[in-house]
Amino acid sequence: MSCPSQLRLDEWMLDRRSAEIATHLPTCARCTERVAVLSAEREAFTLRARPAAFVDAVFARKQKRTWRWPWLALALATCALIFMLRPRAIETGDGYKAGPPDALLYVKHESTVAAYAPTKRCVAGDVVQVVVLSAKPIYVAVVDVEAGGKTSVLYNADTPTKAGRASLPRSFELDDWRGGETFVVLFSDEPIADPTASEARGDGKRYPIQR
Numbered sequence: 107m108s109c110p111s112q113l114r115l116d117e118w119m120l121d122r123r124s125a126e127i128a129t130h131l132p133t134c135a136r137c138t139e140r141v142a143v144l145s146a147e148r149e150a151f152t153l154r155a156r157p158a159a160f161v162d163a164v165f166a167r168k169q170k171r172t173w174r175w176p177w178l179a180l181a182l183a184t185c186a187l188i189f190m191l192r193p194r195a196i197e198t199g200d201g202y203k204a205g206p207p208d209a210l211l212y213v214k215h216e217s218t219v220a221a222y223a224p225t226k227r228c229v230a231g232d233v234v235q236v237v238v239l240s241a242k243p244i245y246v247a248v249v250d251v252e253a254g255g256k257t258s259v260l261y262n263a264d265t266p267t268k269a270g271r272a273s274l275p276r277s278f279e280l281d282d283w284r285g286g287e288t289f290v291v292l293f294s295d296e297p298i299a300d301p302t303a304s305e306a307r308g309d310g311k312r313y314p315i316q317r
């Protein structure tokens with residue numbers, strides 16, 4: 107192939123999707139140099155835009171997403187949650203003893219757990235814990251919806267969570283995905299046969315994840 111345009115090269119830096127460019131690069135000193143310049147520019151921008159500790163999480167992007175289920179992190183997060191979440195759920199006067207089910211999300215970044223906020227940025231390695239508040243036992247599923255519409259079922263229980271307040275027995279570690287995505291928490295009185303279809307109907311509560 108002839109040398110790709112600046113735009114195509116820039117896009118490739120983001121998604122690494124073009125096999126053409128990947129095979130072209132090792133054969134072309136000019137493009138290799140262009141990629142080095144783009145990388146440096148991007149790195150400089152990221153250093154300005156974000157705390158340095160976050161930089162490494164920002165660049166690499168996997169071709170395929172693999173969700174990790176950090177059991178240990180869950181145990182740690184749960185310990186932290188006991189201390190950190192108590193105020194909100196209990197001081198609101200056990201509101202979950204009546205009314206529709208709800209979910210609270212908590213994000214563990216390094217050793218700190220904070221309540222999910224739609225505007226707060228998450229980075230690769232952060233662990234998301236879902237806590238369900240429900241007046242009665244309820245089936246819960248969690249679906250990840252990428253900006254392009256691709257969905258992954260992260261969790262779908264075959265037993266209902268207990269009434270009251272229940273941490274899902276699994277937490278979700280964010281990978282280095284850089285596209286937009288939303289966690290959707292679905293509730294049902296019956297087992298959820300097809301969480302993706304429920305999500306597509308607009309069921310559930312949505313939590314956009316900012317990167």
Ligand SMILES: [Zn+2]
Pocket residue numbers: 108109110130134135136137138
């Ligand atoms: Zn070239």
